[in-house]
Each structure stands twice: as structure tokens, then as C-alpha cells.
Amino acid sequence: MRRRGNKEIDPEDIFLDASNLPEFASGRLEGRLEKPLSHGNHVALSLSAGLLFLVLIIKAVSLGIIDGEAYAAQSEKNRLRPEVLFAKRGAIVDRNGEALAQNIPSDRGFPARAYEAPGFAHLLGYVSYPQKDSSGNYFATQTEGLAGVEHAFNERLAGVNGTLLIEENALGELQSSGTVAPPLEGETLDLSVDARVQRAFHSAIQELADKIPYKGGAGILMDVTTGEVIALASYPEYDPNILSLGEQRDTIAGYATDAREPYLDRPVTGLYTPGSIVKPLIAAGALSDGIISEFKEIVSTGRLVVPNPYNPDLPSIFNDWKAHGATDMRRAIAVSSDVYFYTLGGGFGDQKGLGIERLDYWYKAFGLDTPTGIELAGEEYGFLPTPAWKEATYDDPWRVGDTYNTAIGQYAVQITPLEAVRMTAAIANGGKLLRPTLLKDEPVQGTTIAINQEALKVAREGMRMAVDGGGTAAGLASYPYAKAAGKTGTAQLGVNNEWYNSWVIGFFPYDNPKYAFAVVMERAPAGTATGGVYVMARVFEAMRNTAPEYFGLE
Secondary structure, eight states: OOOOOOOOOGGGGGOOGOOOOGGGGGGGTTTTTOOOOHHHHHHHHHHHHHHHHHHHHHHHHIIIIIIIHHEEEEEEEEEEEEEEEEEOOOOEEEETTTTEEEOOOOSSSEOOOOOOOOOOOOHHEEEEEHHHHHHHHSSEEEOOEEHHHHTTTHHHHHHHOOOEEEEOOOOEEEEEEEEEEEEOOOOEEEOOOOOHHHHHHHHHHHHHHHHOSSEEEEEEEEEETTTTTEEEEEEEEOHHHHHHHHOOHHHHHHHHOOOOOOOOHHHHHHBBOOOOGGGGHHHHHHHHHHHOTTTEEESSSSEEEESSSTTTOOOOEEEEESSSSSOHHHHHHHHOHHHHHHHHHHHTBBBOOOHHHHHHHHHTTTTTOOOOOOTTTOOOOBBOOOOHHHHHHOOOOOOHHHHHHHHTOOOOOBOOHHHHHHHHHHHHHHHHOOBBBBBBBOOOOOEEEOOOOOHHHHHHHHHHHHHSSTTTTTTTTTTTOOOOOEEEEEEEEEESSSSEEEEEEEOOOOOOOOEEEEEEEEEEEEOOOOHHHHHHHHHHHHHHOOOOGGGTOO
16 A cells, blocks of 8 residues: 555656667667657647648638639539430432442531432432531431431431540540440331332433423332332432532522422322323223223214203314214223213213213222322322312302313313322222332232223223324334333313323233333423323333343343
8 A cells, every 4th residue: 555655656657777778679669758748739739730620611612612613614624525426327229229328428527428310309308417506516416308218218217326425634635435325327228219210211301301391290110019119200300419418509599499390299299180191090980880881982073062052052162182083992092082081971962971970989999189108208199170169169060061171181180190100000900009119028008999800901901002003102102022001191281271291101011010100291382292102212212221121021
């Protein structure tokens, strides 16, 4: 027990004699005494720590509040920036694999489109490219189809853009980059169109249109068993390469003001008075309805005179384009007798006519008032006049003369060339009203017309006679390898009939129909003798040289 006042000293509290130092390991601080901090040192250390903390607070306030926006902007410059990797658009090829629209290198940062030209503009269409704003940033990153096949199949052609991540520092210098999502190329589109046949139609139409002149023209060739469109030509046309780039503003502005309407896709959106090309349809409908025998002859003296019961001195006269004499149905189709078809449509003497209701029925049965369903956007469809329409439009009753003119494809009848070729195909294939398609090997779609097969056979025979029997399509007889059947039409236009549209429709080969064709040459001076038949003859010549397999030739 310790006593107060006789406090013992612990050994570790004893200061060592300096002579003992060598006996300790100085490297491990042995032999040293720990001296506690003095009060002054402790105060100084606390003040230093407090000052440092205060400086940190002031700096934090400066970074986050006073200069926060400036530093945030600077920090933003050191970032990962996504950049679009543009997808290649799918190629468009014809039925034989020939490229009609494909990608080419471009210095604009994305693949550019190159189109086969001339002759394919309305078929293929054109595109709009990705667009930048004034700061150089893309606000539109897709190449979009704006017309034709490019528009109709945009989703299949477009592909999917990819993404590239770019790391930059505050000076805009590239630090690193890496692909996050690679671009996916669009689908290659196989069209039913044959580029060789397309060129043949376009070249022949252009030659005649510029020579006569015609305002323009259209030509179509379609497979009568599948609905595949082999050619779909329109003239005049625009240059899709120019429209896609959008740089030649004067040229583009000129398209809009050109009186020949190069923007008009005539086969699909052009509406024309058909004239006499509807006569095989009317003949087949009348036979199917049983109102006439195919052998009955009707005499054409060059006009049909309808007595006026109110004034015998002022009869109604309906002219034929010439006097044909006595003609039966086949011959009437071949020579295109207007008097025969006036009578067949509206009746005369002892011959009953179809009447406007049955005319309307048969026109509609062959699809002349409905879209064909082709894949292209903006398709127009035909118009058929009726008594109700005339009453509502002109406040005038329907007369037999209106029926006569409707029966020969005049008055207010309008159809598209695409409707005309579908009608022709239905006559050739036994009454199948097909949906035209621009895609190769598409499933066949369509409906069957309720019509007598013998009636269609008579119509086909009349069309064959028009070619090889001295009829109106005799200009095609010089091409025996085609074995074509045809029917012409001359539609009168203008207040004084001062303009013509010239048509030819038909199919080949006659004994086993495979292809139907339709050509319309638009708006030439009245009396022009050279028209649709001339174009089709040039097409046959070109196909004989470049695509002979369509005629079964090597």
C-alpha cells in the first residue's frame, strides 16, 4: 500500500541516461520518450484545420452556385456523344436482277441514291435525304421514299440506322469511339418489271410524243395469269436523281410549270376518255346477257339517224367514223363500227340495247370504276356517267344519245391506263380480274367476273381480226412472232373535238394469252393518224431484239 507523499516512480517514467542509448534500436525509436503536444501546438493545429475546412466550403459554394453554370458547360464538353451511323437503303432490281436504284458513295455523310434513267422515274420515285439544321446537327436522320416504289415499299427498303459513341474532351478533340449498334441494310426489292421492256415502251412513247407532238403518253405490259406488271412507262418524266438531291432549283421549278406535266404518273393517276377500246367488253356483256346473236349483222351507212317525234325535220344524228356496211359482232369489233355499238348499247329499230343500267353493270364488272390495287400510292380510278349523275350535275334528264355515246367509251366515261390493261387481261384470261403487282413472284390476287366464256371468246376473236383481218389494229400484223390481238380507240376531246387521245389495247399470243398491253397517247391535234398502234409496233420490234423470250423465241 502506497503512502501519500511517498509516491513511487515507475521505471518507464525515468529519463534514460545518454550513455544507455546505444543499447536501444534507434531505428525502431527504442530508447526515445514520447512528449505530449503543447497547448500552443494544439491550438495552432485546430486553427489550421478550421481554416482548411472554411476554404473547402467557400470553394464548394463557388463551384456549385457562383460559377456552377460555367463549369457545368465546360464539363458537358467532356462527354460521350452519340453519332448516327446511316443505314444503306436496299437496292431495287428488275425481275432479272438488274439494278434500277442503288447506293453510291457520297461526301454528305450518308449513302446517296442512284437511279436508272431515263424511263423509270415514275416507277421508282425518289427520296429525301437526312437533313441538318443551321448548327450542323441532324434533325432528320432517315432517307425517306417520297414517290413510286421508293415510297410504296419504304419500310422494306429503309434499313435501320446504327449508333456510334464519340468521346471528346473540352477542346473537341476525339478521345475514343465505339459502335454501340451497327446499322442494318435495307431489303433488296425484286420487281416484276423487266428493264428491257420498260425501256422499249418509254423510248417508243417519247419518240412519237415529241414528233407529232402529243402532250404525253403511257404504256403498260402485264402478265394475264399472275398480274405481274412487266412495264409501267410514263412520258414525260422528271429526273429522280435531281429531285432527290434538291439542288437544281431552277430545273425542279420548271417541272412544276411545264405544260406537259412531267410530275403526272400517267398509267396510274392519269384519267382518259377510253373511246372504242371498251367495245370488246360491251360485245361480251351483250352476248352474255343474250340480247343479240354474235352472227346478227347491223348495217352502218356512216351514221345512225334517230327520228325526232316532236320535229321530224330535226332528227338526232350519231355519226360513225366511216360507213362499214353490214357487220356482225366480230367484224364490228375489228373495224370498230360505232353504229353497231350505238345499237348494242341503246337499241335501235328491232334490236334491243343493253341500256345504261346494264352498260354500267358491265363497266363495273370489268373494274373500270375502282382502283386496281397496285402498290403505288395515289392511284386514281375511272368514272362512269349515270342518269342520276347527269341530273345532279346538269339538271338535265338522261337521253338515249347519252347511252349511245357511253356505249362507245365517250361522253363522260374516264378510265386509267392501268384499268384498261386489267380489263384487257380479263378478256384474255377468261374473266379473271387480277390485282396488278410490281413485285416478282407475289401470290395471285383477284376476282372472277360472272360472264359467259363463249362471249369472251367472241370478243377475243374480234380483237384478233382487228390485227390480221384488216381491222383498226392492222399495224401489228407485221409482227407475226407476236401473234397479237388488239383494239384501237380514238377519243375526241375539246369543245369542237379538236384534240385526240389515241389508244391501243391487246394481248399476245392470241392462241394462248400470256401478256396484255395498253398504250395511250395523250392529246394530239385531231386527225393525227399515228398513235398507239405505232408505239406498240416499235415496242414489239425492240422486244424482238432485246427480250425475244416473250415471244417464245431464242
